[in-house]
Amino acid sequence: MKPTRVTFLGTGDAYCAGGRHMAAYVIESPEGSLLLDCGPTILASLNRHGLSAAPIDAVLLSHLHGDHVAGLPFLFLQYIYVEPRVRPLRIIGPPGVEERVNVLFRAMYADTAAGPLPFALEFIEIRPQETHRAGGVQVNAFRAIHQIEPPSLGFEIKGSDWKIVYTGDSGWTEELVERTQNADLFICECSFFETRMETHLDYPRIKANAGRFGARRLVLTHLGQEVLARAGEVDLEMAHDGLVVEL
Ligand SMILES: [Zn+2]
Numbered sequence: 526m527k528p529t530r531v532t533f534l535g536t537g538d539a540y541c542a543g544g545r546h547m548a549a550y551v552i553e554s555p556e557g558s559l560l561l562d563c564g565p566t567i568l569a570s571l572n573r574h575g576l577s578a579a580p581i582d583a584v585l586l587s588h589l590h591g592d593h594v595a596g597l598p599f600l601f602l603q604y605i606y607v608e609p610r611v612r613p614l615r616i617i618g619p620p621g622v623e624e625r626v627n628v629l630f631r632a633m634y635a636d637t638a639a640g641p642l643p644f645a646l647e648f649i650e651i652r653p654q655e656t657h658r659a660g661g662v663q664v665n666a667f668r669a670i671h672q673i674e675p676p677s678l679g680f681e682i683k684g685s686d687w688k689i690v691y692t693g694d695s696g697w698t699e700e701l702v703e704r705t706q707n708a709d710l711f712i713c714e715c716s717f718f719e720t721r722m723e724t725h726l727d728y729p730r731i732k733a734n735a736g737r738f739g740a741r742r743l744v745l746t747h748l749g750q751e752v753l754a755r756a757g758e759v760d761l762e763m764a765h766d767g768l769v770v771e772l
């Protein structure tokens with residue numbers, strides 16, 4: 526069986542600090558292919574790393590901020606004009622996801638959005654503590670400390686013999702400690718270094734809790750300018766665009 530591979534397509538924050546692309550990760554597993562968040566730089570990321578959008582079975586969205594969802598209209602264009610798609614695309618996200626994605630598509634490509642897509646979109650709303658199947662894997666959501674309504678989500682994503690935990694964008698929550706037990710990979714946002722916010726994580730807070738997380742590998746992502754400027758003081762693994770982790 527092929528190993529499960531996670532490609533970090535976009536490891537920057539909403540400001541593209543350090544020239545990094547915005548949030549997107551592809552999880553390719555024997556169970557299927559899942560795109561985790563879809564920042565507006567998605568096509569640049571896929572093209573730069575020689576990846577096709579065709580195998581993606583489902584898109585999983587942690588929350589509805591632009592740096593995590595605004596790539597979807599471009600992904601739709603890719604499926605219409607560049608890599609024609611006929612099979613349905615499942616999009617799983619917080620309540621309101623369908624309306625938000627449709628509004629985005631209409632605002633960005635009104636002409637294209639006016640006609641039917643050549644493939645079906647299947648929207649599924651997911652709330653904290655709910656479980657759904659996506660791209661052949663099991664997704665269990667938990668509340669991220671970020672947007673309150675609709676709730677931002679973190680995810681516990683499980684295949685037959687692997688588990689990944691993703692914070693999405695989130696401030697500190699003890700749930701991160703519980704969720705990461707026995708995880709193979711913990712993809713942890715780290716927006717700040719000296720700035721402490723309720724709605725994002727900073728390096729000192731992650732470092733102070735690093736021994737409590739139960740994941741075999743912890744990778745910092747969503748890296749902001751403060752963290753990049755002090756990278757020499759960071760002794761946890763920092764992601765870069767194009768990083769591939771095999772579980
Ligand atoms: Zn956000």
Ligand SMILES: [Zn+2]
Nearest residue numbers: 539590592694
């Ligand atoms: Zn973000």
